[in-house]
Amino acid sequence: MIERLAIIGVGLIGGSVSLALRESQSVGKVVGCGRSEENLVRAKQLGIVDSYTHDPAEAVEGADMVLLAVPLGAMQGTLSRIRDHLPPDAVVTDAGSVKGSVINDLQVVYGEVPEWFVPGHPIAGTERSGADAAFASLYRNRRVILTPTGETDTKALSRVEQMWRQCGAEITCMSVQHHDEILAATSHLPHMLAFSLVDSLARLKENDEIFRYAAGGFRDFTRIASSNPVMWRDICLANQEKLSTMLTRFADELHELAATLEAGDSEGLLQIFERAKQARDRYIDGVE
Amino acid sequence: MIERLAIIGVGLIGGSVSLALRESQSVGKVVGCGRSEENLVRAKQLGIVDSYTHDPAEAVEGADMVLLAVPLGAMQGTLSRIRDHLPPDAVVTDAGSVKGSVINDLQVVYGEVPEWFVPGHPIAGTERSGADAAFASLYRNRRVILTPTGETDTKALSRVEQMWRQCGAEITCMSVQHHDEILAATSHLPHMLAFSLVDSLARLKENDEIFRYAAGGFRDFTRIASSNPVMWRDICLANQEKLSTMLTRFADELHELAATLEAGDSEGLLQIFERAKQARDRYIDGVE
Numbered sequence: 001m002i003e004r005l006a007i008i009g010v011g012l013i014g015g016s017v018s019l020a021l022r023e024s025q026s027v028g029k030v031v032g033c034g035r036s037e038e039n040l041v042r043a044k045q046l047g048i049v050d051s052y053t054h055d056p057a058e059a060v061e062g063a064d065m066v067l068l069a070v071p072l073g074a075m076q077g078t079l080s081r082i083r084d085h086l087p088p089d090a091v092v093t094d095a096g097s098v099k100g101s102v103i104n105d106l107q108v109v110y111g112e113v114p115e116w117f118v119p120g121h122p123i124a125g126t127e128r129s130g131a132d133a134a135f136a137s138l139y140r141n142r143r144v145i146l147t148p149t150g151e152t153d154t155k156a157l158s159r160v161e162q163m164w165r166q167c168g169a170e171i172t173c174m175s176v177q178h179h180d181e182i183l184a185a186t187s188h189l190p191h192m193l194a195f196s197l198v199d200s201l202a203r204l205k206e207n208d209e210i211f212r213y214a215a216g217g218f219r220d221f222t223r224i225a226s227s228n229p230v231m232w233r234d235i236c237l238a239n240q241e242k243l244s245t246m247l248t249r250f251a252d253e254l255h256e257l258a259a260t261l262e263a264g265d266s267e268g269l270l271q272i273f274e275r276a277k278q279a280r281d282r283y284i285d286g287v288e
Numbered sequence: 289m290i291e292r293l294a295i296i297g298v299g300l301i302g303g304s305v306s307l308a309l310r311e312s313q314s315v316g317k318v319v320g321c322g323r324s325e326e327n328l329v330r331a332k333q334l335g336i337v338d339s340y341t342h343d344p345a346e347a348v349e350g351a352d353m354v355l356l357a358v359p360l361g362a363m364q365g366t367l368s369r370i371r372d373h374l375p376p377d378a379v380v381t382d383a384g385s386v387k388g389s390v391i392n393d394l395q396v397v398y399g400e401v402p403e404w405f406v407p408g409h410p411i412a413g414t415e416r417s418g419a420d421a422a423f424a425s426l427y428r429n430r431r432v433i434l435t436p437t438g439e440t441d442t443k444a445l446s447r448v449e450q451m452w453r454q455c456g457a458e459i460t461c462m463s464v465q466h467h468d469e470i471l472a473a474t475s476h477l478p479h480m481l482a483f484s485l486v487d488s489l490a491r492l493k494e495n496d497e498i499f500r501y502a503a504g505g506f507r508d509f510t511r512i513a514s515s516n517p518v519m520w521r522d523i524c525l526a527n528q529e530k531l532s533t534m535l536t537r538f539a540d541e542l543h544e545l546a547a548t549l550e551a552g553d554s555e556g557l558l559q560i561f562e563r564a565k566q567a568r569d570r571y572i573d574g575v576e
Contacts, residue, residue: 123502145501182497186501189485194564197481199561206470214571216414218478223505225564233557244549247546251540254484254536261528261532262532269521269524270521273521276483277516279489279513280511
């Protein structure tokens with residue numbers, strides 16, 4: 001049971017944690033913190049928070065659990081702001097999509113990764129954002145990756161694990177490096193492709209017409225291009241090295257694919273498409 | 289009213305035309321034709337066809353409307369097979385995703401584009417295929433593009449227009465060239481990207497694990513990679529020139545994007561993501 005949960009950043013991710021914990025009656029008071037008054041008012045109306053403030057330092061007062069659900073670019077500033085205000089027994093975790101950058105932010109602010117900080121990342125989300133987008137079942141049967149370091153306190157880790165289980169999620173632990181590689185492949189690269197394709201088409205002269213003839217497949221394919229641009233700018237920069245390597249490799253593969261197509265290599269194309277269909281049907285449809 | 293409709297290729301596309309026309313009581317008999325006995329038996333069970341044959345020449349006997357819904361690679365062979373068996377007043381149309389290649393096939397088989405042939409393409413579909421995937425509302429409020437040539441008989445054109453309207457679709461006419469450019473951008477390129485990305489990840493050593501951490505965004509993004517590989521091999525080859533140009537250009541843009549990321553150009557990334565989100569929200573969500 002969490003007595004007092006402070007959520008810094010009451011959007012889709014933070015808001016849904018509160019709604020899920022309330023549903024499983026695993027939380028007492030929830031204090032929200034954010035910059036937009038309008039969003040916080042909405043969060044209160046929706047029953048996501050009991051009270052709110054614009055000041056992270058004030059939000060963490062008396063909290064036994066603190067969830068940082070801000071864009072990665074705001075992580076370091078938030079960590080600095082709460083540094084001298086955390087209750088001694090508070091556990092802090094985050095929901096950032098890149099873990100290496102959060103570790104780096106912690107080292108900048110604390111000179112080390114504090115034992116009471118448990119880096120985390122729920123593998124869930126939609127393209128929507130803000131408190132209005134939050135819903136209690138977002139994490140149900142979803143995975144949450146935690147990346148404890150050698151310093152992480154085991155009690156802090158199990159309190160964070162418990163919180164996510166109470167949201168309905170399954171927990172996996174892995175290294176920071178490994179997390180950032182896997183997410184570059186399955187999430188950051190696809191987002192870059194979707195943003196990039198839509199932008200590319202939107203810059204064509206006849207773009208009005210082009211989008212008019214987009215069918216269901218295109219809508220699904222580009223759904224993630226409706227995601228929050230600031231959040232994704234931050235994620236890409238935070239995972240810059242791994243993501244740019246992967247992006248360059250994929251661009252090279254597309255050049256090869258164009259060559260395969262130009263050569264009229266029917267068998268080569270079919271092999272790619274068949275392997276892809278097989279992989280997707282096998283790995284993905286099982287979880288839909 | 290269509291008295292006798294011959295559908296060559298009773299899959300998602302052909303099967304759904306029959307179900308939609310039956311629902312609006314706009315068709316008498318429906319004869320199906322295909323290679324797979326199992327699929328045709330299923331089509332009959334599902335009420336999609338009244339009878340079936342494996343021979344296109346036999347299927348078109350007595351038909352006043354013929355719909356060619358075979359993969360593009362089978363188009364020329366099908367056209368040859370039905371050539372000397374079409375009733376004099378029959379109208380023939382197709383549902384191929386590329387129109388230039390169909391025009392070329394017609395020229396090979398007939399030495400010209402016959403006046404009774406109306407090239408068409410319904411902008412609708414799912415990643416599923418076969419008679420089992422067909423459903424009556426597939427074309428409701430969807431667009432169908434027709435690309436009549438200078439030779440196309442106006443009566444033939446209006447009979448095909450009427451058929452698609454009776455399926456609930458909206459009709460647009462445009463040139464063959466223009467159709468193939470627009471579809472390369474909104475459909476063929478996205479399919480290539482999705483197939484290519486999934487194949488690329490599936491070839492990584494740790495692919496089992498990678499797919500395990502794929503979230504909802506990845507599933508939507510890669511849904512089209514579950515499409516029929518043979519059909520898509522044919523589409524890509526049929527639109528080879530326009531598609532490979534577009535693919536090469538996009539690969540170049542991804543290299544630029546990787547450079548933007550490596551340079552840590554925060555403003556540059558944000559601009560791309562914001563333009564993309566704006567374009568998608570504006571053009572796409574309106575039709576979801």
